[in-house]
Amino acid sequence: MPLPAAAAQDADVQLVDAPLLDQDGNAIRFASEAVGEHIVAINFVYTGCTTLCPLTSATFGKVQGRLKSGPTDDIRLISLSLDPGTDTPARLKDYAARHHAGPGWLWLTGRRGEMEQVLKGLGAYTADFRNHPPQVLVGDGQSGQWTRFNSLPAPDRIRQELERYRAARRRD
Amino acid sequence: MTERLRRLLGALLLAAVTGPAVALTPLEIQGKELYFGATGRPLKAYLAGSSEPVDAAAVPCAGCHGEDGRGRSEGGIVPGDITWSSLTKPYGHSHGAYRKHPAFHERSLAAALARGIDPAGNALDPVMPRYVLGRNDLAALTAYLKRIEADPPAGVAAGRLRLGVVLPLAGPQEPAGRDLLALLSTYVEELNGRGGIYNRRLELVIAEAAADRRQTLANVRRLISVTPVLAVIAALVPAHEAAVAETLDRSDVPLIGAVADFPAAGARNGFYLAEGLPERLLALLDRISAGGSGSPPGEHRDEATRLPDRPRLAVVHPAGTDYRPLLEALDAAAADKGWPRPQRWQNVADSAESVADAVIFIGSETELAAWIAARPAVALPPYLFLPVGAAAGDALFDLPGAVADRLLIAVPFPPIDPAGGRSSELSGWQRRAGIGDRSRYAEMLGLGAIQVLTEGIKRAGADVSRRKLVAALEELRQFDAAPLPSLGFTPARHIGRSGTAWIAIERERRRFREIDGAGGTP
Numbered sequence: 001m002p003l004p005a006a007a008a009q010d011a012d013v014q015l016v017d018a019p020l021l022d023q024d025g026n027a028i029r030f031a032s033e034a035v036g037e038h039i040v041a042i043n044f045v046y047t048g049c050t051t052l053c054p055l056t057s058a059t060f061g062k063v064q065g066r067l068k069s070g071p072t073d074d075i076r077l078i079s080l081s082l083d084p085g086t087d088t089p090a091r092l093k094d095y096a097a098r099h100h101a102g103p104g105w106l107w108l109t110g111r112r113g114e115m116e117q118v119l120k121g122l123g124a125y126t127a128d129f130r131n132h133p134p135q136v137l138v139g140d141g142q143s144g145q146w147t148r149f150n151s152l153p154a155p156d157r158i159r160q161e162l163e164r165y166r167a168a169r170r171r172d
Numbered sequence: 173m174t175e176r177l178r179r180l181l182g183a184l185l186l187a188a189v190t191g192p193a194v195a196l197t198p199l200e201i202q203g204k205e206l207y208f209g210a211t212g213r214p215l216k217a218y219l220a221g222s223s224e225p226v227d228a229a230a231v232p233c234a235g236c237h238g239e240d241g242r243g244r245s246e247g248g249i250v251p252g253d254i255t256w257s258s259l260t261k262p263y264g265h266s267h268g269a270y271r272k273h274p275a276f277h278e279r280s281l282a283a284a285l286a287r288g289i290d291p292a293g294n295a296l297d298p299v300m301p302r303y304v305l306g307r308n309d310l311a312a313l314t315a316y317l318k319r320i321e322a323d324p325p326a327g328v329a330a331g332r333l334r335l336g337v338v339l340p341l342a343g344p345q346e347p348a349g350r351d352l353l354a355l356l357s358t359y360v361e362e363l364n365g366r367g368g369i370y371n372r373r374l375e376l377v378i379a380e381a382a383a384d385r386r387q388t389l390a391n392v393r394r395l396i397s398v399t400p401v402l403a404v405i406a407a408l409v410p411a412h413e414a415a416v417a418e419t420l421d422r423s424d425v426p427l428i429g430a431v432a433d434f435p436a437a438g439a440r441n442g443f444y445l446a447e448g449l450p451e452r453l454l455a456l457l458d459r460i461s462a463g464g465s466g467s468p469p470g471e472h473r474d475e476a477t478r479l480p481d482r483p484r485l486a487v488v489h490p491a492g493t494d495y496r497p498l499l500e501a502l503d504a505a506a507a508d509k510g511w512p513r514p515q516r517w518q519n520v521a522d523s524a525e526s527v528a529d530a531v532i533f534i535g536s537e538t539e540l541a542a543w544i545a546a547r548p549a550v551a552l553p554p555y556l557f558l559p560v561g562a563a564a565g566d567a568l569f570d571l572p573g574a575v576a577d578r579l580l581i582a583v584p585f586p587p588i589d590p591a592g593g594r595s596s597e598l599s600g601w602q603r604r605a606g607i608g609d610r611s612r613y614a615e616m617l618g619l620g621a622i623q624v625l626t627e628g629i630k631r632a633g634a635d636v637s638r639r640k641l642v643a644a645l646e647e648l649r650q651f652d653a654a655p656l657p658s659l660g661f662t663p664a665r666h667i668g669r670s671g672t673a674w675i676a677i678e679r680e681r682r683r684f685r686e687i688d689g690a691g692g693t694p
Contacts, residue, residue: 094438154219155224156221
């Protein structure tokens with residue numbers, strides 16, 4: 001039986017340029033530095049989550065694995081913490097290591113208010129982070145075009161979308 | 173050893189050798205390892221719509237279905253109850269209006285795991301991965317699902333809760349270790365006398381913190397699996413504390429480490445009553461540079477002996493790489509203040525040839541006494557600083573007067589004033605445990621640690637598990653762990669209290685004097 005395909009739709013997002021922290025504790029601004037000019041895939045996690053987040057993280061792990069074979073300087077993966085009160089950079093780093101996250105994959109946290117702004121801008125804020133719906137965003141920091149998956153897309157599907165944005169750049 | 177302690181130890185050893193009522197079979201144990209993603213073998217799982225496998229251990233059954241198999245909803249998904257009695261309910265299941273199926277049996281369970289379909293042939297929720305299991309693993313997992321309801325969480329049984337204690341029982345720390353053991357045993361015995369916690373008796377299982385690292389870790393590993401405990405108290409681990417903490421954290425065993433030189437910042441399951449050595453060292457430098465308050469430890473000093481504005485510091489430190497980052501942080505902090513780079517004295521000979529205004533001694537008070545005794549007869553620098561975690565034993569009163577008067581001690585908690593109210597709290601326990609006052613500071617910390625742990629267990633509820641205990645401790649705020657000042661934790665901060673207390677020695681009266689007010693903030 002075929003699995004339901006992850007529904008993708010064009011997304012209207014606001015990239016907030018809030019100061020955040022990466023998994024090494026380095027300061028990084030979300031819109032101008034983390035996304036910057038890259039083609040990115042963004043998911044939403046918290047380290048205390050044992051259900052959905054390991055699945056989304058494993059999915060990104062697969063995406064990362066495939067990207068390694070091609071040039072990746074233009075592509076980035078970003079995992080944003082839904083629970084910045086708990087997720088210190090050290091905790092995110094530990095969590096990232098469990099999912100074998102490599103260089104082009106940022107794990108971001110920050111002050112609660114600023115994380116909230118970033119998440120709201122992306123349409124991914126929920127008052128109760130434990131009940132966040134699964135969501136993945138893929139987009140291009142140059143063109144400002146974004147795609148939203150309101151489900152857990154398969155790794156291949158995320159890769160296709162990243163490649164589609166890359167191809168669109170070549171056409172322009 | 174007192175008769176009372178001998179009796180307690182006998183009871184403890186007995187507790188250590190009796191296992192759970194009915195042990196899991198080897199097949200069930202194999203199934204349990206699969207269930208929790210802890211086989212250590214590479215096993216494959218496939219996520220929805222993906223043709224590439226992921227490591228099954230990253231998405232274990234327990235992640236969604238819980239350590240008890242009952243499932244709990246999160247993020248809009250509702251993992252099912254997969255205890256065998258639920259799976260095999262004769263009337264089957266209906267999942268909302270769209271999916272109904274008859275009861276599972278062993279073959280249909282295999283189909284669900286391998287192909288993602290229920291007994292009626294419907295697709296399972298797409299977030300359920302598909303697992304590639306061999307015949308033997310499948311049999312093991314099935315056996316465990318049949319057993320899971322009768323397999324209580326580690327360290328928990330119908331009538332008892334088992335707690336681990338890591339303690340030195342030989343070497344220079346032996347007296348403190350023995351005193352602490354007597355104290356903790358008495359605490360637990362009295363708690364049990366009042367009905368325990370939720371009608372479960374508490375049992376202590378001892379793991380000796382030996383001088384040898386490998387031996388210590390072997391002892392600690394027994395607490396993880398051989399005689400599994402709910403949580404571990406390590407109130408006094410003189411050496412190998414980082415390795416002990418890491419070993420427990422990796423196995424998700426909660427640790428109440430009273431005081432550590434280097435509390436593990438990223439630990440998910442480790443809790444500490446106070447900050448580590450780096451914070452105390454930096455507080456010391458700030459105190460020195462604040463001028464007036466950087467002055468005299470002893471009471472016989474006057475303004476003439478104030479430290480210069482750019483003091484030449486020396487640090488006496490233990491060998492080994494553990495302390496290198498600390499020394500580098502010290503260099504950086506001194507540079508920030510425009511001070512000369514602190515000299516590093518690793519042995520006594522260094523200290524004879526060099527000149528310093530103040531010496532920071534990193535080590536215990538017994539090591540300080542030994543260093544002083546071995547030192548050539550040259551003048552001591554005017555100031556000695558001792559930023560310790562758990563020290564301030566009576567050995568400090570026996571230091572030569574010239575040393576004691578120069579000494580300022582930085583500790584995470586203020587010492588107990590023998591005349592104050594908090595003192596009676598400790599002395600009551602000392603009397604009932606049949607122990608003296610020689611390890612006062614360690615006893616204070618041990619008493620704080622066991623109170624934090626038992627409070628966490630109470631708050632975690634009757635169906636406590638290691639994971640629920642960690643969650644309960646992360647919600648503990650403003651907790652009064654007398655004789656310690658109040659402390660608390662948050663999910664992001666597993667350090668109970670910040671700040672430093674400064675104490676000087678009054679040799680004649682054989683007591684400590686706290687300098688400028690209470691230390692620490694919760």
